Amino acid sequence: MDGRFLVGLIGANIGTSMSPALHEREAGRHGVRYLYQLIDPTLLGLDGRDIGELITAARRLGFRGLNITHPYKQDVVKHLDELSPEAALLGAVNTVLFDGERATGHNTDxxxxxxxxxxxxxxxxxxxxxxxxxxxxxxxxxxxxxxxxxxxxxxxxxxxxxxxxxxxxxxxxxxxxxxxxxxxxxxxxxxxxxxxxxxxxxxxxxxxxxxxxxxxxxxxxxxxxxxxxxxxxxxxxxxxxxxxxxxxGGGMVVYQAAASFRLFTGLTPDEERMYADFEALAGPRHA
The missing domain is CATH 3.40.50.720 (NAD(P)-binding Rossmann-like Domain)
Known part of the structure; x- marks a missing residue:
């Protein structure tokens, strides 16, 4: 890879997602250019039946990969070329990695x-x-x-x-x-x-x-x-x-994001640093 990554998240009602900040902050510390886009099919007048078209469009537009969230983690499976063993076992995908014309589904959840x-x-x-x-x-x-x-x-x-x-x-x-x-x-x-x-x-x-x-x-x-x-x-x-x-749910979102970041970039994220980012973004929490 050339140190530039275009990735995204497909899901409904994701306007307040912290994923862009978690990914982009960690990428910045690794010195790579990284743009994380939110893609909400409901705002585009689309539904689960159109998820395959979004996957194809993202690949053609040069995305390195996509995260997938509610309610599309199971719908997306049939639109992929290959599944990791864990994704195949679970029948659910939250991370899609593009490699040329192939789209491979993973599960970091x-x-x-x-x-x-x-x-x-x-x-x-x-x-x-x-x-x-x-x-x-x-x-x-x-x-x-x-x-x-x-x-x-x-x-x-x-x-x-x-x-x-x-x-x-x-x-x-x-x-x-x-x-x-x-x-x-x-x-x-x-x-x-x-x-x-x-x-x-x-x-x-x-x-x-x-x-x-x-x-x-x-x-x-x-x-x-x-x-x-x-x-x-x-x-x-x-x-x-x-x-x-x-x-x-804070721990789950941080650690799945770190694992997805590793798949997208090949870099090793600092999970403790990403957890600290999450806590700073989320604000005070109860003990």
Whole structure:
């Protein structure tokens, strides 16, 4: 590469994304020219059916690669030439790398969630974890949770077929037992669970709400969220008030960004430096 990189993010309602700043600041410290563009199909009058055209256009315009976020992480898969082993396992892509005429899909979300959880909650029990959401982010989160040695992962999603596909993929690749339940049954499972993870858009800007009622959160539980806009979601706030240990979505966004930066540039990012950038951009957070 010649030290110049054009990359971007495809997603809905991404106007407040911190990805451009995280990538561009780290690139500046490496002395490379790096432009990170936001591409919101909803502002262009497009939808998920047009994602393939956006991928083709970005490649022809000279993009080095793209990040992909909600709600296109699974839709994009069929428009790519190749998948990394992890992306193929999860059926979800958050990073596309262009090499000539080929577009290869990767998934750095699994690494991002695993590192973020380990940073914020390094010593929590993960014997039984309840996860709400089996979409693009949920696939990576479920794989990361299984990687902690979880014996039982309870997975809930409005799309039971999608949840069952993910459950089968996780059980094929790990020693974790995955049970699929309806979202209405989540509260009952929380009575004995070690932790709860929200991998749905609930709590994101434009998607107010919580995946479970606050009074079903027990102080003995830990609670994690994949959302970082806002950093303190309704779920994180309620969990903290009830005495739960919490992990917001900040760690996931930083570490997946660092892994994507490495793919785009071939350079080794300073993850601690990028985490400090995130904290400066996000402002004060609760302990």
């Amino acid at each position: 699994r690494y991002g969630f695993a590192q973020g959880l380990a940073r914020r909650l390094p010593d929590v029990a993960t014997g039984h974890v309840v996860q709400v959401g089996a979409g693009g982010a949920g696939a990576a989160v479920a794989s990361a949770i299984a990687g902690t040695g979880t014996r039982l992962l309870t997975l809930a999603d409005l799309d039971s077929d999608r949840a069952n596909r993910l459950a089968r993929a996780i059980m094929r690749s790990s020693g974790t037992t995955v049970e699929v339940i309806a979202p209405a049954d989540v509260s009952g499972r929380l009575r004995q669970a070690d932790g709860l993870v929200n991998a749905t858009p609930l709590g994101m800007e434009g998607h107010p709400g919580m995946p479970v009622p606050a009074d079903h959160l027990r102080p003995e539980m830990w609670v994690a969220d994949v959302i970082y806009r806002p950093l303190e979601t309704e779920l994180i706030r309620a969990a903290r008030h009830r005495g739960c240990r919490v992990a917001d």
